[in-house]
Amino acid sequence: MPPPAAVRWAIIATLIVLWEAMPRLGMISPLFLPPLSDTLRVVVVDWPLYAEALVVTLGEVAVALVFACGGGIMAGALIGGLPTLRTLLLPVMSSAYAVPLVVLYPVLTVWLGIGPESKVAFAAINGFLPTTLATAAGIRTIDPNLVLAARSMGATLTQRITRVIIPAAIPTVLAGLRLGGVLVIVGVVVSEMLTSTAGIGYVVTRYRTVLDSAHVFGAVLLIVLLTLMFDTLARFLEWKGAAWQPHVVSRERRGRRTPVGEVAPAE
Amino acid sequence: MDAPVVRTRVGGPGSIQVQNLSHVYVGRDGASPALADIDFAVEPGRFVVLVGPSGCGKTSLLMMLAGLREHSGGTILCDGRAVTGPDPDRLGVVFQEANLFPWLSAVDNVAFPLTLRRVKVAERRRRAQEMLRLVRLEEFGRRYPHELSGGMRQRVSIARGLVQDPPVLLMDEPFAALDEQTRMSMGDELLRIWSETRKTVVFVTHSLTEAVYLADEVIVMSARPGRIIERIEVDLPRPRRYETMSDPRFIALRDRIWRHIRAERA
Numbered sequence: 001m002p003p004p005a006a007v008r009w010a011i012i013a014t015l016i017v018l019w020e021a022m023p024r025l026g027m028i029s030p031l032f033l034p035p036l037s038d039t040l041r042v043v044v045v046d047w048p049l050y051a052e053a054l055v056v057t058l059g060e061v062a063v064a065l066v067f068a069c070g071g072g073i074m075a076g077a078l079i080g081g082l083p084t085l086r087t088l089l090l091p092v093m094s095s096a097y098a099v100p101l102v103v104l105y106p107v108l109t110v111w112l113g114i115g116p117e118s119k120v121a122f123a124a125i126n127g128f129l130p131t132t133l134a135t136a137a138g139i140r141t142i143d144p145n146l147v148l149a150a151r152s153m154g155a156t157l158t159q160r161i162t163r164v165i166i167p168a169a170i171p172t173v174l175a176g177l178r179l180g181g182v183l184v185i186v187g188v189v190v191s192e193m194l195t196s197t198a199g200i201g202y203v204v205t206r207y208r209t210v211l212d213s214a215h216v217f218g219a220v221l222l223i224v225l226l227t228l229m230f231d232t233l234a235r236f237l238e239w240k241g242a243a244w245q246p247h248v249v250s251r252e253r254r255g256r257r258t259p260v261g262e263v264a265p266a267e
Numbered sequence: 268m269d270a271p272v273v274r275t276r277v278g279g280p281g282s283i284q285v286q287n288l289s290h291v292y293v294g295r296d297g298a299s300p301a302l303a304d305i306d307f308a309v310e311p312g313r314f315v316v317l318v319g320p321s322g323c324g325k326t327s328l329l330m331m332l333a334g335l336r337e338h339s340g341g342t343i344l345c346d347g348r349a350v351t352g353p354d355p356d357r358l359g360v361v362f363q364e365a366n367l368f369p370w371l372s373a374v375d376n377v378a379f380p381l382t383l384r385r386v387k388v389a390e391r392r393r394r395a396q397e398m399l400r401l402v403r404l405e406e407f408g409r410r411y412p413h414e415l416s417g418g419m420r421q422r423v424s425i426a427r428g429l430v431q432d433p434p435v436l437l438m439d440e441p442f443a444a445l446d447e448q449t450r451m452s453m454g455d456e457l458l459r460i461w462s463e464t465r466k467t468v469v470f471v472t473h474s475l476t477e478a479v480y481l482a483d484e485v486i487v488m489s490a491r492p493g494r495i496i497e498r499i500e501v502d503l504p505r506p507r508r509y510e511t512m513s514d515p516r517f518i519a520l521r522d523r524i525w526r527h528i529r530a531e532r533a
Binding site: 143145146148149150151152153154155156159163164167168170 | 333335353354355358360362364366368369370379380382383384427
C-alpha cells in the first residue's frame with residue numbers, strides 16, 4: 001500500500017489531466033468543461049478583472065470574519081460559561097443553525113442595498129452560529145478540576161479566566177473559527193452570485209449568463225484557491241494553538257497535521 | 268535536615284486544628300447532615316490519614332481544610348489562624364487526578380502557583396526545577412503532561428503542591444487512579460519526600476493498607492453524616508518497608524480499621 005499522501009497527490013494529478021484531456025478529446029463539450037489550459041489562459045489574460053473582483057471579495061470576507069468570529073467567540077464564551085444563558089439560548093441557536101440562512105439574503109438586500117453591506121451582513125450571520133456553537137461547546141468541555149486546582153493555588157477569578165479557561169478553550173475556539181471562516185467565504189460568494197455588481201461571485205454569474213465557460217471556471221478556480229488558502233492558514237493556527245494536545249503532537253512528530261475537530265485515536 | 272523538628276507545639280507552623288466542625292448539605296431534597304462533631308488536631312510534621320466508607324465526607328472534609336469548600340459550623344485553624352479560603356502559602360493541595368495544565372510543560376506546571384504571584388521567571392524556574400529534583404523528575408521538566416506516565420504526572424502534581432513551601436500538604440486520594448505497582452512505589456516516594464521536607468500531611472484514601480503503611484495516625488470516619496469513630500496511632504517503625512506489611516502489628520491495625528468500616532457499611 002503506497003503512503004496516503006502519495007495516493008492523494010495522484011488523485012489530484014489525475015483530475016488535472018482529465019480536466020485538460022476530456023474536453024480536448026471531445027469526450028465532453030467545452031461549454032460544460034473548458035480545458036484547464038483555456039481556463040488558466042483567461043485568468044492570466046483578464047487578470048485585472050479577476051484581481052479587482054478578488055479584492056472586493058477579500059475585503060467583504062475580512063470584515064465579515066471580524067463580526068462572525070469576534071461576535072461568535074464572545075457569544076459562545078458567554079453561552080458556554082453562564083448556565084442561565086445556556087439553557088435559554090443554546091436550543092434556539094442549535095435550531096437556528098439548521099435554517100437555510102440563504103433565505104435571509106433577499107431581506108438583507110432590501111434593508112442594506114446590493115452593495116457590500118448586505119454581503120458582509122449575510123456572511124457574518126452565516127459564520128456566526130457555528131463559531132458560537134463551537135466556542136460554547138469548547139468552554140463546556142473544560143475540565144472543572146483544572147479550575148479547582150488553580151483555585152487551590154490562590155488564583156483570582158481573573159487569573160482563572162486568563163490562565164486556565166482561555167488557554168483550555170483555545171483549540172475548540174480555533175476549530176470553530178475555521179468552520180465559521182469557511183462559511184463566511186461561502187456567504188460572501190453566494191450573495192455576490194445572487195445580487196451584486198462586484199466581487200468574484202458576480203464574475204461567475206456574469207459570465208455564466210453569456211455562456212462563457214472559461215471565464216466561469218476561472219472564477220471558480222480562484223474561489224477554490226481562496227478557500228484552500230484560508231483553510232490551510234486556519235489549520236496552521238489550530239496546530240499552533242493546540243500543539244500540546246496529545247494527538248496533534250504525535251501526528252506532528254510523524255510530519256503531519258491534524259485538525260482538532262477530528263477524533264483522536266484511542267491511546 | 269538543618270532545623271530540628273518541633274513535634275509538640277499545637278498552633279505553630281504546620282499545625283492543624285479542627286474544632287467542632289459540622290456541615291449540612293442543602294440539596295433539592297432538603298437539608299441533610301454531611302459532617303458532624305469533627306474534632307481533631309494535627310501536630311506539625313505528622314502524617315495523618317483519613318479513611319472511612321464511601322460517601323462519608325472525607326474528601327469534603329479535606330476540601331474544607333483546603334479552603335475550597337464552605338462548612339456550616341465550627342472552625343478550622345492552620346498555624347493557629349482560621350482557614351477562610353485557599354491559601355497556598357499555608358496549604359498545598361494534591362488532587363486525585365493530577366490536574367496538570369496540559370498546555371504547560373512539567374516545569375511550567377510546577378511553577379504555575381509562582382506565576383500567579385508574579386514571581387520573576389528566573390526565580391520560578393529555579394524553584395520549580397528544585398521541586399522537580401525533589402520528586403526525581405529533573406530530567407523531565409520540558410515534557411508535557413501527556414508525555415508523562417500517570418505516576419510521573421502525580422509526582423509533578425506533588426512538586427506543584429510544594430513549590431510555595433507550605434507547611435501543610437493536603438492529598439485527596441492522590442494514588443487512587445494509579446495501578447497497584449505504581450501505587451506502592453508512589454507510597455514509598457511520598458514517604459521519602461515527607462521525611463526530607465517534614466511537611467504536615469493530611470491524606471485521604473480508600474485503601475486501608477495504604478493508610479496504615481503511610482500514617483502516623485489514622486482517623487476512621489463513620490458513614491454519613493461523617494463523624495470520627497476512632498483515631499488510631501500507628502506506632503510501626505520507620506522507614507516503612509514492603510516487609511512492614513506482613514508485620515503482625517500492621518495486620519492487626521488494618522483489621523481494626525476494617526472492622527470499624529465494615530460495621531459502618533452494613
